[in-house]
Amino acid sequence: MSKQPIEEWMERHRKEPDIVVKEKAERFLKAVELKEPDRVPLMFFTCGHVFAKWFKLSEVYFNYSKMRDAIVKFVTTFPSDIFIAAPAAEGFVLAVAFADVPQIAPVVRFITGPMHDILKDKWTRWPGRELAEHLPFQFIGGEYMKPEEYKYLIENPVEFIHNTILPRACENLSKPGSAQHAHTIAKLALEAINYLNALTEINNTLLKLGFPPLAITFAYAPLDFIGDFLRHPTGAMLDIRRRPDEVKQATEALIKPILQVAFILKPTGAKFAFIPLHLNSMLSPKLYDEFYWPYLKRVITELYSNGIKSFVLFEGDHTPHLDTILELPKGWGIGVFERGDIRKIKEKLEGHTCVAGGILPGQLIGWSPEKIEEYVRELIKDLAPGGGFILAPGIAEIDPAIPDANLRALINAVLKYGARK
Amino acid sequence: MSLSEEMVRAIVELDESRAIEIAKKRLEAGEDPLKILDDLRRAAEIIGEKYERGEYFVSDLVMAGEILKGISEIVRPKLKELGVSRKVVGKLVIGTVEGDIHDIGKNIVVTMAEAAGFEVIDLGVDVPPQRFVEAIKQHNPDIVGMSGLLTLAIDSMKRTVDAIKEAGLRDKVKIIIGGGRVDQHACEYVGADAWTNDASQGIRIMLKWMEEKKR
Numbered sequence A: 001m002s003k004q005p006i007e008e009w010m011e012r013h014r015k016e017p018d019i020v021v022k023e024k025a026e027r028f029l030k031a032v033e034l035k036e037p038d039r040v041p042l043m044f045f046t047c048g049h050v051f052a053k054w055f056k057l058s059e060v061y062f063n064y065s066k067m068r069d070a071i072v073k074f075v076t077t078f079p080s081d082i083f084i085a086a087p088a089a090e091g092f093v094l095a096v097a098f099a100d101v102p103q104i105a106p107v108v109r110f111i112t113g114p115m116h117d118i119l120k121d122k123w124t125r126w127p128g129r130e131l132a133e134h135l136p137f138q139f140i141g142g143e144y145m146k147p148e149e150y151k152y153l154i155e156n157p158v159e160f161i162h163n164t165i166l167p168r169a170c171e172n173l174s175k176p177g178s179a180q181h182a183h184t185i186a187k188l189a190l191e192a193i194n195y196l197n198a199l200t201e202i203n204n205t206l207l208k209l210g211f212p213p214l215a216i217t218f219a220y221a222p223l224d225f226i227g228d229f230l231r232h233p234t235g236a237m238l239d240i241r242r243r244p245d246e247v248k249q250a251t252e253a254l255i256k257p258i259l260q261v262a263f264i265l266k267p268t269g270a271k272f273a274f275i276p277l278h279l280n281s282m283l284s285p286k287l288y289d290e291f292y293w294p295y296l297k298r299v300i301t302e303l304y305s306n307g308i309k310s311f312v313l314f315e316g317d318h319t320p321h322l323d324t325i326l327e328l329p330k331g332w333g334i335g336v337f338e339r340g341d342i343r344k345i346k347e348k349l350e351g352h353t354c355v356a357g358g359i360l361p362g363q364l365i366g367w368s369p370e371k372i373e374e375y376v377r378e379l380i381k382d383l384a385p386g387g388g389f390i391l392a393p394g395i396a397e398i399d400p401a402i403p404d405a406n407l408r409a410l411i412n413a414v415l416k417y418g419a420r421k
Numbered sequence B: 001m002s003l004s005e006e007m008v009r010a011i012v013e014l015d016e017s018r019a020i021e022i023a024k025k026r027l028e029a030g031e032d033p034l035k036i037l038d039d040l041r042r043a044a045e046i047i048g049e050k051y052e053r054g055e056y057f058v059s060d061l062v063m064a065g066e067i068l069k070g071i072s073e074i075v076r077p078k079l080k081e082l083g084v085s086r087k088v089v090g091k092l093v094i095g096t097v098e099g100d101i102h103d104i105g106k107n108i109v110v111t112m113a114e115a116a117g118f119e120v121i122d123l124g125v126d127v128p129p130q131r132f133v134e135a136i137k138q139h140n141p142d143i144v145g146m147s148g149l150l151t152l153a154i155d156s157m158k159r160t161v162d163a164i165k166e167a168g169l170r171d172k173v174k175i176i177i178g179g180g181r182v183d184q185h186a187c188e189y190v191g192a193d194a195w196t197n198d199a200s201q202g203i204r205i206m207l208k209w210m211e212e213k214k215r
Helices: A007-013 A017-032 A047-051 A057-062 A064-076 A092-097 A113-119 A145-155 A157-169 A177-209 A224-231 A231-241 A244-264 A285-305 A319-324 A342-349 A361-366 A368-383 A405-417 B002-014 B016-028 B033-053 B059-082 B104-115 B129-139 B153-168 B184-190 B199-214
Strands: A041-047 A082-085 A216-218 A272-276 A309-314 A333-337 A354-359 A389-393 B090-096 B116-123 B145-146 B174-178 B192-194
Touching: A007 A017, A007 A405, A017 A177, A017 A389, A041 A047, A041 A157, A047 A057, A047 A064, A047 A354, A057 A064, A057 A113, A057 A342, A064 A082, A064 A177, A092 A157, A092 A224, A092 A244, A113 A177, A145 A157, A145 A231, A145 A244, A157 A224, A157 A244, A216 B192, A224 A231, A224 A244, A224 A285, A231 A244, A231 B033, A231 B059, A244 A285, A244 B184, A272 A285, A272 A333, A309 B192, A319 B090, A333 A342, A333 A389, A333 B145, A333 B184, A342 A354, A342 A368, A354 A368, A361 A405, A361 B153, A361 B184, A368 A389, A368 A405, B002 B016, B002 B033, B002 B059, B002 B153, B016 B033, B016 B059, B033 B059, B033 B104, B059 B104, B059 B129, B090 B104, B090 B199, B104 B145, B104 B174, B104 B199, B129 B145, B129 B153, B145 B153, B145 B199, B153 B174, B174 B184, B174 B199, B184 B192
Parallel strands: A041 A082, A216 A272, A272 A309, A309 A333, A333 A354, A354 A389, B090 B116, B090 B145, B145 B174, B174 B192
Antiparallel strands: none
16 A cells, blocks of 8 residues: 555655755745745644643643643644644733733743743633643633723733732732732743743744644734733623723723834744634624724734734634734735635635634544545645645634544645646 | 503613613503513614614623513512413523533523523533533423534534434434634534524524524
């Protein structure tokens, strides 16, 4: 029996990782530049849940060397062109809180397991802590700001987050001025250095295995910041009706610290700003155009004019808001789309936006390998021409329930049918 | 325009303060609280239709839910006082499945289902399969609703349906699954009777089931 494409590719990863790295980097950049690469790139993005296939999640999330082992196991079993692992929870609020400490801010942008132990934050829940050992961490956010406190957020977002939000949302920061508070901040800073070292090591390991690192920084949609960390999404959605002016002023006030965080990594060569969206698909075009988009647009265009393209995760079905994307400068970045008709999305955005997406976790879990192969073949046939397309399953997670054979079928199909005609 | 029509309109237009003001006025005027609840059902139906047509979005449903809840809370003491209760169209046991602790979607369904006349038993979040089974035994519902945002929820839903089958209760209930990452493939995999990522469509499916059951 002849070798599957995935096996040949993995062999090349082992034999000539340098060449593979170069090929992948070029493939990705071509797609981002809205051109047709030599082959449709495949992107895998995980927050670590898929590691449950082989490891106990409570161990992976709380032990950086286990995390590295898990990442190595995944990439050497299921190779891709672009691999992003963020095995840590949403914590952009911490990056804003420490925006003036550039050594720490980008590192605490994700809350890792050990950071959660140090802070005892209520935004996130973790396996082996608040959740069963086999479950992935979960971001639940919560309401830590009262509706009548918008004025303080508007006045000075960073101060307000430090003085009011962190003490409410993190048990170990609950008493500013106490020894416990000082110890917690010191421990968090040390942990940030530990994590940075671990990330550097993981990136070096990946590079040796044929996986190029992405030069990434981070930004956020201002209204999501309010929904995710301060008012809970439900609260934010009610506030835009009950206190529209204050919400607008607060989103305006948040642009500056968000950009400050994003630019910290610019001197290190960051080329892409990762921006996960949450409230986007929940808002009507009217509310989106008034409360969400103008502020996000300013973040994206400001980054773009400073040489940083945005890497936006459009959660849910972004179809009702697609036209707004065309207001951005051509080549502004990459849009990863979770739902909606990917063919229509590509058609609308072709020549303007690099479009990523195409297959859903439900399809990958439930379909046969043959059906996946056929689906991917047709998808590539329709979407590869014209360039600027990256195939990606889902948005930020690969479900461990997806059978190995199905993930292999996906990779095989991209390798088999993805080459430029 | 009657106060009843005005209230329905205020709810549909998501004018919270006006809707609540009219509800209070109607109760003060001694109107039958059951009629007010009936108007909530009508308003929820119209809002649901608007959602299905793509005119309304989740944030609109959240606001609508808040208004419906606000008015029911004003009406409830009055019902108690008068010793009357509303005719129940069906019984729904609902929960976010094991491993998932997200509840925005579930809460919308709970409010809309109550407005539609369902008796809702809300099991909360991170509900293990066995608790669904126990709740079915205890409450004898017509319908079981399973919600989940995370992709892992799909597998949890399957385990829950399997547990219901093992307990010999599968034929007793209709099962509907809902959530951001639920689709037809997930529905088939899970072994549910219907799926939706649209709360109002979910309510319509459930109402249709109740109609069919009556026949």
